Amino acid sequence: MTQTSLTPANRTAFWLPIWTLTWRELLRFFRQRSRVVGALGQPLIFWVLFGAGLRGSFQAPEWAPSGMSYQEYFFPGVTVMIVLFTAIFSTISIIEDRREGFLQGVLVAPVSRLALVLGKLSGGTLLALIQAALFLVIGPLLHFVGLGPSLGWHLSPVGWLAMVGFLGLVAFALTALGYSMAWSLDSTQGFHALMSVFLMPMWLLSGSFFPVPESGWLSWVMRLNPLTYGVAGLRRLMSPTLAEVSASSSLPSLSTCFAATFGFCVLTVMLACWLTHRRSVINVR
Amino acid sequence: MIAIRVDDLSHAYGDRPALNRVTFEIRRGEIFGLLGPNGGGKTTLFRVLSTLLPVQSGHVSVLDRDVATNSAEIRQRIGVTFQAPSLDRRLTVRENLVHQGHLYGLRGRELAARIDDRLARLGLTDRMHALVNSLSGGLQRRAEIAKGMLHDPELLLLDEPSTGLDPGARHDLWRYLQQLRSESGVTIVVTTHLMEEAEKCDRLGLLDCGQLVALGTPAELRAEIGGDCLTISAEEPAKLSQRIAERFGIEPKLLGQTLRIERARGHELLRELVEAFPEEITSVSLGKPSLEDVFIAKTGHRFWEEEGTKNEERGMRNGE
Numbered sequence: 001m002t003q004t005s006l007t008p009a010n011r012t013a014f015w016l017p018i019w020t021l022t023w024r025e026l027l028r029f030f031r032q033r034s035r036v037v038g039a040l041g042q043p044l045i046f047w048v049l050f051g052a053g054l055r056g057s058f059q060a061p062e063w064a065p066s067g068m069s070y071q072e073y074f075f076p077g078v079t080v081m082i083v084l085f086t087a088i089f090s091t092i093s094i095i096e097d098r099r100e101g102f103l104q105g106v107l108v109a110p111v112s113r114l115a116l117v118l119g120k121l122s123g124g125t126l127l128a129l130i131q132a133a134l135f136l137v138i139g140p141l142l143h144f145v146g147l148g149p150s151l152g153w154h155l156s157p158v159g160w161l162a163m164v165g166f167l168g169l170v171a172f173a174l175t176a177l178g179y180s181m182a183w184s185l186d187s188t189q190g191f192h193a194l195m196s197v198f199l200m201p202m203w204l205l206s207g208s209f210f211p212v213p214e215s216g217w218l219s220w221v222m223r224l225n226p227l228t229y230g231v232a233g234l235r236r237l238m239s240p241t242l243a244e245v246s247a248s249s250s251l252p253s254l255s256t257c258f259a260a261t262f263g264f265c266v267l268t269v270m271l272a273c274w275l276t277h278r279r280s281v282i283n284v285r
Numbered sequence: 286m287i288a289i290r291v292d293d294l295s296h297a298y299g300d301r302p303a304l305n306r307v308t309f310e311i312r313r314g315e316i317f318g319l320l321g322p323n324g325g326g327k328t329t330l331f332r333v334l335s336t337l338l339p340v341q342s343g344h345v346s347v348l349d350r351d352v353a354t355n356s357a358e359i360r361q362r363i364g365v366t367f368q369a370p371s372l373d374r375r376l377t378v379r380e381n382l383v384h385q386g387h388l389y390g391l392r393g394r395e396l397a398a399r400i401d402d403r404l405a406r407l408g409l410t411d412r413m414h415a416l417v418n419s420l421s422g423g424l425q426r427r428a429e430i431a432k433g434m435l436h437d438p439e440l441l442l443l444d445e446p447s448t449g450l451d452p453g454a455r456h457d458l459w460r461y462l463q464q465l466r467s468e469s470g471v472t473i474v475v476t477t478h479l480m481e482e483a484e485k486c487d488r489l490g491l492l493d494c495g496q497l498v499a500l501g502t503p504a505e506l507r508a509e510i511g512g513d514c515l516t517i518s519a520e521e522p523a524k525l526s527q528r529i530a531e532r533f534g535i536e537p538k539l540l541g542q543t544l545r546i547e548r549a550r551g552h553e554l555l556r557e558l559v560e561a562f563p564e565e566i567t568s569v570s571l572g573k574p575s576l577e578d579v580f581i582a583k584t585g586h587r588f589w590e591e592e593g594t595k596n597e598e599r600g601m602r603n604g605e
Contacts, residue, residue, distance in 0.1 A: 013390045020387030028375050105371030105432070108335050109388040110360035 017111040018119040025090060025123025039085045040131050040138075047071065047078040047139065048147050050209075061211040063245040071149050075139065076235045077208025080227070082135050083128040083171045084203055088195060090124035091178030095188050113276045117179065121269070124175035129168055154240055163237040169261055170230040176268035183275045206231045212250040219249060226264035233257030286313040287349075288440055288472040289334060294343035296329050296495075303329040305495040306343070311474060311488075313439075316466055318486030319476040320576070326495040327476040328368070331444050334474065335365045348440060361389070364438030368445045370429050372417045378404070378428045379413040382435060389436040403431040407461070422449035430458070434465075440472045441465070447482060459485050480576045491580060498583040503576060510574040510582050513551025517544040517558070518568045525565045532561060540587055547574065547582060 029035055051071030058070035097103040106116060142148035155163065178199075185191050203209075205218075206227035213219045222228050229252060236242045236254050247253035252260075289311040296304040304326045311317045319327040332338040333345060336356040345352040347359045372381050379400060386396040404410045407427040417425060426449060433441060446462075447455040459482075465471045475486065483489055484503050491499040491506075499506055517537070519525040522544050526537045529544070533554070537544040548554060551571050559566060574582075581587060 012392075016387045016390055016392060020384050024373065024376065024384055027380070028373070031375050100374065101367050101369035101371040102373050103371075104337060104367055104369075105365070105385070106388065107337060108360055108363070108365045109385075110357055110390075111388050112357075 013110075014112065014115055017109070017115045018122065021106075021116065021119025022123040022126065025093075025120065026126060028093070029090070029127050035089055036131075039089055040082060040134055043078045043081045043085065044135065044138065046081070047074060048142065050074060051148070061248075061250045063242065063248060063251050065239075065241055069149050072151065073211075074209070075151065076231055076238055077203075077206070078139070079132050079135060079167070079234060080170065080206065080208055080231050081203055082131050083167065084174050084199065086128040086131045087124050087171060087174040087178045088191075088199065090127050091120070091175060091182045092188055092191050094120070094179065094182040095185060095191060098186075114273055117176075117269070117272045117276050120179060121172055121175045121272070124178070125168055125171040128171035128175065129164065132167055132171075133164075155238075159237065159240060163234065166233055166237055166258070166261070169265055170227075170234065173226075173230070173261065173265035173268050176265065176272045179272045180268060180275055183272065202227055207235075207250060214249060223249060226260055228252075229257040229260035229264075233261060287311070288313045288315075288347070289317075289474070290344075290346045291330075291334075292344040294330070294333065294340065294345055296326075296333060296338065296341050303495050304333075307492075307495075307497045309490055309497055309500055311472065313472050314466065314470045315487040316462065316473045316475070316485070318483045318489045319474065319492055320478070320480075320483040320489050320580075321476075321492035322478060324494075325492040327492045328444060329495075330492065331442060331474075331476050335363065335442050336360055361436075362439050364433035364436065364441045366429050366433040366441070366443040366446060368448055370417075370425050372425060372428055372432065374418040375416065377414050377416055378409055378420070378431075381417060381428065382432060385432045385435050391436060399435055403434055407431045423451060423454040426450055426454070426458070430461070437469075438471065440474070443473065443475045445477060446475055447477070447479065455482075483576050489576075491583060493580070493584045499579060506576065506579045507574045510547050510579055512547065512549030512574075514572050514574045514578045515546040515548075515551050515555060515558075516570045516572070517546070517566055518542060519544065519565050520567060521565070525562060528562065528565070529558070533557070538581065538585065540581065545578075545581065547578065 048071075051069070051074055054070045058073065060068045060073065064073065094103065097106075139148060140151040140153070143150045181194055182191055185194070202225060205222050205225050207222060208227075208231050212222040212228065232250075232252050233254060235251065236245075236257065242251070243254070245251060247256065287310050291310070292308050294304055294307045295302070307326075307330065319330060321327045329338070333340060333352065334347060336347075336352060336359055340353045348362055350359050352359060372378075373384070376384070382400045382403070383396065386392065386399065391399065400413075401410075404413050407430060409424065409427055409431060412420065412424060417428065420428065426446070430443075430446070433443075441462075443462075447458060450458060462473055462475075463485075466473055475482070477483055486503065488502050489500070489506060490497055499509070501509070517525070519542075522539055522542055526539050526544055529535055529537055529546075535546055535548070535554075537546045546554065555569060555571050559569065577587075
């Protein structure tokens, strides 16, 4: 991984594998229609059903603009859920790649381990962004069939760019987390188990589903959850009206959100790189 | 010129030993076969040579580079074909090759030309746009080899290359490997458990229970046994063995229900044996030693032993 001199040839040798691994990820995804449906359909259904079911019992947090419905509150959370699901589905393929032998072929190629990690992560991140973008378009359209609130987008081009960029950062971190899990496991069943006891609770306790309470143990768990800052940051970037609202436990400031998400991303990527760098028996079974 | 130098290499999976102090060399431009039963350690050795497993103890150099410290350079110069296909089954043959080329830093017109060349050589041109999933085992194996050859490696490592191939396809594969060796001077290392495949190698290393038990050309190995090989079936082989020993001063090897004797002028012994023990011997055959006989002579057991007896007798298996 030590790149001492960046000659053009070296640069090609570094970027070409990243590009080709990303390209493969996209190609595979679009050849499996069921994955598109699974990663987008379930969150969409959740959004409509929970939105309808919890409308009555929802207590909007203080910072919320008056008349905010649960479905509006839930919108950024569902976007993060789509990103999480897509990240999971694209990294779980590492286990299949290993079983089918494809991964071994990549491991004996003269590809730096960093390039291997980055290729897989950018593939997963791009897919997550594509799926999330679909939801950002389809979600508001549900208003016209009576299944969703009226969501007007009031973002400037720079605002859009900031939101998509931030979402990309969240996606990159989650893909790196999924990657590290998949790299250490030798069965997809194991991955599903970790998903139900770790990834789903992480999402539920991120402020996606309900606001972070002011005090109590739940409050602490949610404040320590790195994804809380991803959801809150996205929430702020999605509606410019929240930009002026001062920071609270259920809505930290944008700079806190960015710093926490960036730190989370760096940590998970480092973990993924470290795991990949070891020559391990698990990869040659 | 040495392509691979293995010096005192040992490897264990946890506390299960897989390789035990293996030392040998592979010369440039030869086809070298690693022959042994499943569990003999050849796949472990293959994985160390292909830079997938770390060197635990000992020293291994491939193309004059140390595997432990210089794997990046080695990876650029070797081609590896695994037993389990490493093709992406949801991609077409050509897409797989493009992907492979990119991993090795090839692109554009040069990559396209190489892909066309490999596809033509391996007779895959008309199937290049087929999904790998839809190909037969033989065609998949050919695509796998095209993949391993794409970057013109100086050394090609193949793990059980003829797995799943019918005899015709196997024949073609070996013709292609021999052509590659003679035309481009590529060093080829194959692992195999098939005797007839081992016969086609220039030199062989016999691996059993993690140890290198013999090394040489197929002819040299057979010559080490010398002479002829007598295989005797009997109702009570143990008793017969004892009586042969008493009468002729020979110690036959007892292998299950058969006895085996290696010696020069075997036809004379055969006549004497049949005259001496007409009742006890059910059948006897005389032949030139095969590689299987070499294996038996070197290890004292058959190449294909039942798993159970082998475990009990040898108390050692490796992780395959």
